[in-house]
Amino acid sequence: MDSPKATTTTNTISATAATVSLSDSPPVQESPFSNYISNLSPIKPVNTAHVAHGLLGINSPPLVFKSPHTASDRQIYLLRRFQYPQISGAETSKIDDGSKKAVDGLEDMGKSSTSLTSNLIVDAQKSDNVNNSEQDQPGSSSGCVDDYLSDPVDADCANSVNLVNSNVKKSDDALQASESNLTDLKIVESDDINDKGTKGEVSQARPEQDGEDPKEQPTSETKMEKIKEDGSIAKQPSHVCLNFGSDLLVDHASRQQCYTSGAQVAHPHEPIQLKTYNGSEVSQLQRGMSRRCLQFEQAQQETIMDGTYPPTPAINLFGSISPASSTELEILDSSQVELTISPYKEQTMTAIFSADISGKSPLAVSKPSGIGLHLNSIVNTLPMGSSASKPTMSHHLVENKISCSKLLNLVERVSITAGDRVLQTKASLATSPATSESFHNMEFFNNLQPPEQVTPHNKRRFSSEHAGNFEWSPSSPKKKRKKASSTVGDDCKRCNCRKTKCLKLYCDCFAAGIYCAGTCACQGCFNRPEYDETVLETRQQIESRNPLAFAPKIVQHVTEFQAIDAEDLGLFTPYSGKHKTGCNCKKSMCVKKYCECYQANVGCSNACRCEGCRNIHGRKEEYAMTHEIVSKRANEENLEGMAGEKLRMVANNKFLHAEPYDLRSLTPPTPSFEYLSHGKDTPKSRLLPGRYVLSSESDFSMLPSYAKSSSSPSNSHGNDMLPNTSKTLDMAILGQELDYNSTEITGQFSPQFDGLADFSDQTPLLNPSPIMMASSASSKTQDKANVSQPQVYPGSARLSPGSALCWRSSPITPMTRLGETKNQAQDSDCGLCDILEDDTPEILKDSSAPVTSVKSSSPNKKRVSPPQSHTREFQSSSSAGLKSGRKFILKSVPSFPPLTPCLDSKDCTRKKC
DNA sequence: GAGTTTGAAACT
DNA sequence: CAGTTTCAAACTC
Incomplete structure (x- = not known):
């Protein structure tokens, strides 16, 4: 490393960053350093403005719409350049002339970004969600570099994203490539720093980063660290954000990131929006964090898009999906997610976010397509495999919460609200505070996902439906067959319909108000976003015949809490829930999954017409007795x-x-x-x-x-x-x-x-989540459960009010x-x-x-x-x-x-x- | 993996 | 409204 140069450059950079941050966050550290830097670099002001733009930009369709930010972005860009050279070390001089070299820097950025992206992509692949989101974006913006140039902010974001991802994910490779990227990273960091300025405390970063990404940093990170040190700002935030994003797939991730600032993945589209919203709100809590997240997310998206996988490659996950649709869907999802998230998260968070979300939602709303959120499915799933569904939910929640907690100290709240699981997860995270949050998140996700393979689930949930059916159908029929098992992790249901085209209640997906996902093995499926109209029409028809057709079959009495706890404990608390219509079992004695009551872990009730009921969850007879x-x-x-x-x-x-x-x-x-x-x-x-x-x-x-x-x-x-x-x-x-x-x-x-x-x-509940949000997102425990479920659907449901998919949620x-x-x-x-x-x-x-x-x-x-x-x-x-x-x-x-x-x-x- | 069983959904 | 058919999941081998 060019220690002298680097240090100087880093200092300058950090100063700039600090200044920027200061501008953004007034109170931020005003160390002599920062002051000095501010004096040195006129750019600062711009940056601040820029940052703001970035945030704002985030709100809107992120990556795609870059043009607006150009001016500010460019300024930032210049700053980046400074940093860039600095980061590179050899080019410290550039820092001063960063503006001059901006072009080169951009080019470098582009390269680096590409390399980073590639690296990131690898990492991202780990986090399917992230990748997906990224991929989608790529489609929109093929040329990363160009994009960056066009939109400095984006570039920054992308860079930041990359950095973050690298850090978070520890995709070491990315970091290496990042040297060039380092500049970008620096820029990002600067942003982060700004944020950090306020959040210096929060930043655990360094230690974590170092530990996490030994490889990465060779140059860039070390420099980054130095910079951070100088600025006394921690990089972690960015890292954190990255982590979160990766884990969380699109929507959740983005939102979470914003909130938690930890999400690795950052779904380009939604995340950005989320971030922006979050950022604004979060700013109160931690401006820096939120901003970072937003920026990062954007950056990631962009980087991803631009960088390596721009157009096609990204498609991997969602490739099949049309970019536009995917983006829209994501957006929708994000909106949903936000809603859901808020509930999950603490009330405070929720309150704020909810508000934001609402604001965002409009954007998301643009697309009704989405949908699918399966309130019903969720509901069903919960009872059925509360554990399964919950886990996923819990994961998201946990992630979100975690990030939030760290950043925002929301954790406590979350922990409270969340069931044991959340707490545990948090605990785990907390346990290794030093380690980058991203790690935790990663691990966390991994742990969580493993059971059910988060990726698939996430995919479903997030972009889910979109991707789902399309290309994904990898799932073997078996999987589909095993709803129960499948449901486990995912709330998503899998169907194997052949004759009904998934447009009848025979189809669990359809019945749940969810679009069939790639995991479904259905044939001739029309239960896809593509056929929204058909789906809606069919739903309406069915509802016309039976208004309750899509209503949740099981009314739950048991609190999620209980379920969660029980699960954790290995106990299965059953549910006080009961089947609305009751079962009509004659041979299964209500002890097999043929029985809907049994399947839902609900005892039979008076509504049941079963014969020889032996439902372990509660016999019809007992029910009557208790009732009396x-x-x-x-x-x-x-x-x-x-x-x-x-x-x-x-x-x-x-x-x-x-x-x-x-x-x-x-x-x-x-x-x-x-x-x-x-x-x-x-x-x-x-x-x-x-x-x-x-x-x-x-x-x-x-x-x-x-x-x-x-x-x-x-x-x-x-x-x-x-x-x-x-x-x-x-x-x-x-x-x-x-x-x-x-x-x-x-x-x-x-x-x-x-x-x-x-x-x-x-x-259609419209969206439980929204409701939740609006109502009060307060209920903690419930929030968890709610959140989880809602999250899934909210997006889909919301967008397409008509979309029956969400009907329960009443999207x-x-x-x-x-x-x-x-x-x-x-x-x-x-x-x-x-x-x-x-x-x-x-x-x-x-x-x-x-x-x-x-x-x-x-x-x-x-x-x-x-x-x-x-x-x-x-x-x-x-x-x-x-x-x-x-x-x-x-x-x-x-x-x-x-x-x-x-x-x-x-x-x-x-x-x- | 194929075939059978089961009960809900759909139809008459 | 009741009976029958259709359907897909659950189950078994």
Whole structure:
């Protein structure tokens, strides 16, 4: 290394970077150094502006639209040049003349970028998602260098991306090539530094980097490090971002990156947008990080695009997909992701992001095609293989969270919200703080993915559908065949349809509102984005016949939390969920996957017409029993008027998430427990509790995916009142429900509960995620689950409101609904109630009304009227009242006394009875 | 991997 | 609404 030169150059560079950062982030370090540098380089101001552009640019279709940024970019570019030479070491002098040499630098950049990209690509390939995104981009911009030139910002981004990727991924090769790239990297770093300036603390970078990328740096990194040191800025951020991006596929990655700043992959398109949004918001938290992410992402995209794989090669993953479509899809996904992410992430994050996302979404919205997010599938998957689906979700979440936490300290929040898994993942990450986050992320992903092969999943999820069917169909029929197994990791379903063209409910994908993916072995599949119209039409037809056709079959009572925990523990908590329509098994005795209840890990309920039911998750008989018991309790409690108090409590928002847990623990004592214990398996005991006490919880859990987020908002209403919260959640969750609910509500819990629930499901939630976001992304635990699921769909659903794919999520107007949801709170409540009914109906219904089948009894009405009135009074604002009525009763028992005392007393009383 | 079984979805 | 057929997954060998 040219120590002297390098140092000087580095200093200058760092100074410039610092200045830039300063401009961006006012408070950033103003060391004499930076000042000096600032004085030296007039460019600084430009950079700052530039940065801003970059961020902004990110928002918009990233790479593709470069022109706008040119001016600022160029300036940056110049800076880069400076850095570039510096980085190279030999060319320190260039730094000063960087502007002059800009052209050369660009060329070099291009080369380096290409080399880097190639390297990166390799690494990226590791992270399929990243690659995919990148590839897509390439298609758009064939010439990296040119692109850079045209858009300095992009170039920077690309460079940064490359650097980041290299660092993060440790694709050593990339780094080597990066010498030339180093300049780029430096530029990026400078940006990072700027960001870091504020985040100096966060930057763990160096150590990590060094450790991570011993190879990489030979020159560039070392220089970079020096620069960073000089600037006292850590490079890590960039690295982090890279890492995240890679892991996260397109959407998630980008978003995550922004948030976490760690995402390696950075999906060119979406990520950028995300970053921009995030950046703006995040800026508050950590401007530097966000910016970096954004820039990096862009850069990556561009670099990827430009660099090595520009056009065709990139196609590898998505190649089949049309670039435009892919981009659009990605965008959509990103939007979705954002939504989902937000929920996953902490509320704070979510709140901010959600807002941003919403803003972004528009962009994404551009494309309705997307879609596919399979709320249904998700829902189904959760129950089915909660573990499987969750993992994926958790992964994303975790990743996102992780990055965020590190950067934003969101981790804690995440950990809280997230289930054990998240925590674990975080822990793992945390464990090796020194190591680059990217590493962690990488490892993390690897670990996570391995089981199910993240790449495929991710692909599906992210760009999923797009790529999916097209070229990917590598999956052997077996895979497809094994939905269950397949579902494991992915939430995605695989079908093997031959005659239905995947346009009937026979097709799991279609039924789940998801487009068939490449992993599907279907023949003559029309369930693809390409045939959106056909799909939508078909869906409409089916829905016309059966409005609930696409509604989730299973209403979950169990909270995701439970599921997650159970999974972690190896326990399977079953679910308090139940099959809406019930099964009709005659030979399988509900102990095989032929039985939808069993398949969903749900016990059979009154709705089932099965013969010789032996469902380990809960027998039909038991269900009835528990139902009765519950109903009785509820009635008693209701009578007591506990509900009223509880409602008040809820209003206070005192009880919230915690309660559910507590309730669970508490609830056990309740008769239901006993019953359950009888029931079948120990697990049941839990289940039952979940159903009863949890009813509220269960609601959460069920809703969680969608509603959970809402729960947070609902919190205000009063989480404590499980019912209330559940209601609110439900509301939020089911945008559709809201609509339906409203109608139903008016009707007061008309017997349609099932229908309602179904509606919620059916009606495309628009996007649970959006709802979640809007509602409140707060619910932590739920958020996780929710997030995971939502993420998948959100994008697809959103874009194509019409797209039935998302119907559950009700992609249609998630955002609007959100707002609506609140207003419609009442409606939502109804919807919630419906859901709840489905979920809790048993209990609640029983409690409130006869144990018999929900529909027949229309339990809602019974209870609802009285309690509702109360609830309404209390919570005039929200419609929760209706549901609250039911739930209140149930919940009231546990929640009240919160818990122990009351429960005990109650239990005792009950037992006595 | 092929064939059978099963139950939901679709049809009449 | 009930019965039958069709379908694809789940299961078995």
